[in-house]
Amino acid sequence: xxxxxxxxxxxxxxxxxxxxxxxxxxxxxxxxxxxxxxxxxxxxxxxxxxxxxxxxxxxxxxxxxxxxxxxxxxxxxxxxxxxxxxxxxxxxxxxxxxxxxxxxxxxxxxxxxxxxxxxxxxxxxxxxxxxxxxxxxxxxxxxxxxxxxxxxxxxxxxxxxxxxxxxxxxxxxxxxxxxxxxxxxxxxxxxxxxxxxxxxxxxxxxxxxxxxxxxxxxxxxxxxxxxxxxxxxxxxxxxxxxxxxxxxxxxxxxxxxxxxxxxxxxxxxxxxxxxxxxxxxxxxxxxxxxxxxxxxxxxxxxxxxxxxxxxxxxxxxxxxxxxxxxx
Amino acid sequence: xxxxxxxxxxxxxxxxxxxxxxxxxxxxxxxxxxxxxxxxxxxxxxxxxxxxxxxxxxxxxxxxxxxxxxxxxxxxxxxxxxxxxxxxxxxxxxxxxxxxxxxxxxxxxxxxxxxxxxxxxxxxxxxxxxxxxxxxxxxxxxxxxxxxxxxxxxxxxxxxxxxxxxxxxxxxxxxxxxxxxxxxxxxxxxxxxxxxxxxxxxxxxxxxxxxxxxxxxxxxxxxxxxxxxxxxxxxxxxxxxxxxxxxxxxxxxxxxxxxxxxxxxxxxxxxxxxxxxxxxxxxxxxxxxxxxxxxxxxxxxxxxxxxxxxxxxxxxxxxxxxxxxxx
Numbered sequence: 203x204x205x206x207x208x209x210x211x212x213x214x215x216x217x218x219x220x221x222x223x224x225x226x227x228x229x230x231x232x233x234x235x236x237x238x239x240x241x242x243x244x245x246x247x248x249x250x251x252x253x254x255x256x257x258x259x260x261x262x263x264x265x266x267x268x269x270x271x272x273x274x275x276x277x278x279x280x281x282x283x284x285x286x287x288x289x290x291x292x293x294x295x296x297x298x299x300x301x302x303x304x305x306x307x308x309x310x311x312x313x314x315x316x317x318x319x320x321x322x323x324x325x326x327x328x329x330x331x332x333x334x335x336x337x338x339x340x341x342x343x344x345x346x347x348x349x350x351x352x353x354x355x356x357x358x359x360x361x362x363x364x365x366x367x368x369x370x371x372x373x374x375x376x377x378x379x380x381x382x383x384x385x386x387x388x389x390x391x392x393x394x395x396x397x398x399x400x401x402x403x404x405x406x407x408x409x410x411x412x413x414x415x416x417x418x419x420x421x422x423x424x425x426x427x428x429x430x431x432x433x434x435x436x437x438x439x440x441x442x443x444x445x446x447x448x449x450x451x452x453x454x455x456x457x458x459x460x461x462x463x464x465x466x467x468x469x470x471x472x473x474x475x476x477x478x479x480x481x482x483x484x485x486x487x488x489x490x491x492x493x494x495x496x497x498x499x500x501x502x503x504x505x506x507x508x509x510x511x512x513x514x515x516x517x518x519x520x521x522x523x524x525x526x527x528x529x
Numbered sequence: 530x531x532x533x534x535x536x537x538x539x540x541x542x543x544x545x546x547x548x549x550x551x552x553x554x555x556x557x558x559x560x561x562x563x564x565x566x567x568x569x570x571x572x573x574x575x576x577x578x579x580x581x582x583x584x585x586x587x588x589x590x591x592x593x594x595x596x597x598x599x600x601x602x603x604x605x606x607x608x609x610x611x612x613x614x615x616x617x618x619x620x621x622x623x624x625x626x627x628x629x630x631x632x633x634x635x636x637x638x639x640x641x642x643x644x645x646x647x648x649x650x651x652x653x654x655x656x657x658x659x660x661x662x663x664x665x666x667x668x669x670x671x672x673x674x675x676x677x678x679x680x681x682x683x684x685x686x687x688x689x690x691x692x693x694x695x696x697x698x699x700x701x702x703x704x705x706x707x708x709x710x711x712x713x714x715x716x717x718x719x720x721x722x723x724x725x726x727x728x729x730x731x732x733x734x735x736x737x738x739x740x741x742x743x744x745x746x747x748x749x750x751x752x753x754x755x756x757x758x759x760x761x762x763x764x765x766x767x768x769x770x771x772x773x774x775x776x777x778x779x780x781x782x783x784x785x786x787x788x789x790x791x792x793x794x795x796x797x798x799x800x801x802x803x804x805x806x807x808x809x810x811x812x813x814x815x816x817x818x819x820x821x822x823x824x825x826x827x828x829x830x831x832x833x834x835x836x837x838x839x840x841x842x843x844x845x846x847x848x849x850x851x852x853x854x855x856x
Contacts, residue, residue: 255628257589257624257628257629258624258625259587259588259843260588290617297585299584301583514842515842515847
């Protein structure tokens with residue numbers, strides 16, 4: 203038998219501080235950046251891009267970290283595992299996620315790489331282009347997956363970006379094994395179509411074998427199943443996971459579970475910066491699920507949280523999300 | 530004879546990184562903070578307040594630094610002198626002010642206090658309450674006033690907050706002496722009514738003896754002349770400085786020069802966060818002055834820049850200020 207979970211949600215992800223700056227399309231072109239993508243960079247490229255980019259604003263980020271902060275704002279009981287360094291940005295990350303009400307028991311890395319940062323260029327159309335220096339995140343491995351934390355959470359949520367650091371895939375599988383052994387659910391977001399492309403076979407195995415609740419946008423889902431037909435991709439995914447939420451930008455989202463499906467509208471907003479929109483959608487959805495809401499209502503919570511994230515500069519919530527969803 | 534200035538504006542100030550968080554009035558009360566004021570805090574208080582406050586956003590700040598960034602955005606040729614440490618926040622400050630197009634030749638402090646930070650609580654009414662740990666700024670002294678930089682700038686602009694660090698008042702007087710010897714102008718902002726109260730006699734001497742262009746809000750000007758009659762304070766200040774710009778929040782500003790005076794309207798905006806509003810006003814005014822605009826038009830540039838600052842979270846400009854003023 204299983205005990206009642208102490209946490210609604212445990213996020214596991216790359217613990218990153220974002221440095222956001224505005225840029226025009228010419229800057230992206232001059233730097234050879236693929237608009238809208240997440241590119242992994244080394245320390246030298248991070249220095250070079252930082253020197254070239256405009257004045258920045260530092261915000262705690264990381265895909266699953268953003269999801270955890272927003273889910274906590276929506277009333278969920280949330281924990282997070284991720285690796286920062288024992289440095290200034292690491293203290294910023296730790297402060298911010300704890301101040302958001304999230305349990306963050308991970309010990310910082312001492313004497314290794316610095317805290318990860320993501321240099322995010324926001325173009326006038328509100329799109330974000332991300333350049334990630336993984337730093338201390340590359341040290342995250344199976345030993346960092348605290349078994350008691352995973353076993354205590356109703357849902358363990360992991361970001362696809364975890365497939366990039368060397369040891370994180372093993373951590374991922376360990377977390378899934380512990381969660382299922384404790385009678386809990388495993389959730390995954392595919393994160394980025396290029397990330398799916400880098401690790402497609404591993405993602406396919408993982409989704410089929412371990413994932414109960416999948417988040418993906420259209421491009422990511424199409425990449426996973428190597429098709430350009432969304433209906434075919436949706437038909438494939440509903441065979442493999444219990445619940446899938448497919449986000450479609452201004453067209454809203456599609457939630458499928460077994461033979462059922464719900465189309466969820468996007469909430470109206472002014473597009474300022476799309477950084478964190480998908481993370482916020484997952485937060486709303488999972489926070490609604492934790493409250494036992496119907497899946498269509500979980501989708502609406504996702505849409506509301508995504509609209510809030512899109513309406514301001516930076517990924518973490520700034521408005522009162524509970525009031526926005528009417529909780 | 531004097532040579533043509535290479536810079537329109539040289540700012541001298543406390544080089545600070547802001548950590549902004551939202552808070553309610555109850556938080557200010559519980560922490561014993563005076564709403565709207567700038568309070569100096571030590572390292573222990575900085576730790577205590579940071580631990581208690583909500584998730585933060587890091588922005589480069591500092592009053593004169595903000596003014597320099599906005600003036601550069603308006604097309605002025607700008608330099609800045611201020612003391613950061615050789616640490617992460619110091620590199621953020623240096624990156625941001627240079628990326629804003631400002632010359633920043635100051636060497637960082639090695640082996641001393643860390644880079645200064647200002648913990649800013651923004652209440653739902655948009656007011657900001659500031660708690661400043663001066664850190665490396667306390668090491669700024671006369672030797673940091675690069676004479677060639679001061680002599681090359683048409684206007685040297687200093688913040689009243691410089692009266693708080695121990696050696697900065699001497700730096701202030703040195704800069705004024707060098708500027709005037711080179712045939713340049715000296716400008717000052719009074720910064721904060723409590724700062725004026727801490728150093729009233731010194732401010733009175735300085736304004737009368739050295740200042741050509743003064744910026745103050747109503748509360749600061751009333752504090753300087755220890756009166757509750759704005760007309761009396763304005764009558765006093767016009768005897769002492771060539772140009773004074775008195776900002777009056779939503780009532781706009783009053784610009785006086787000799788026997789003349791102009792009332793300048795505030796620009797319409799939505800109040801999100803008043804952090805940096807006064808700094809932005811000074812930037813607009815001084816950038817207009819550098820272009821040889823009439824004083825009323827300089828005031829309008831100030832109002833436009835202030836409205837931009839008030840309309841978003843954080844002090845530094847985010848919109849295209851040149852387009853906003855129609856330059």
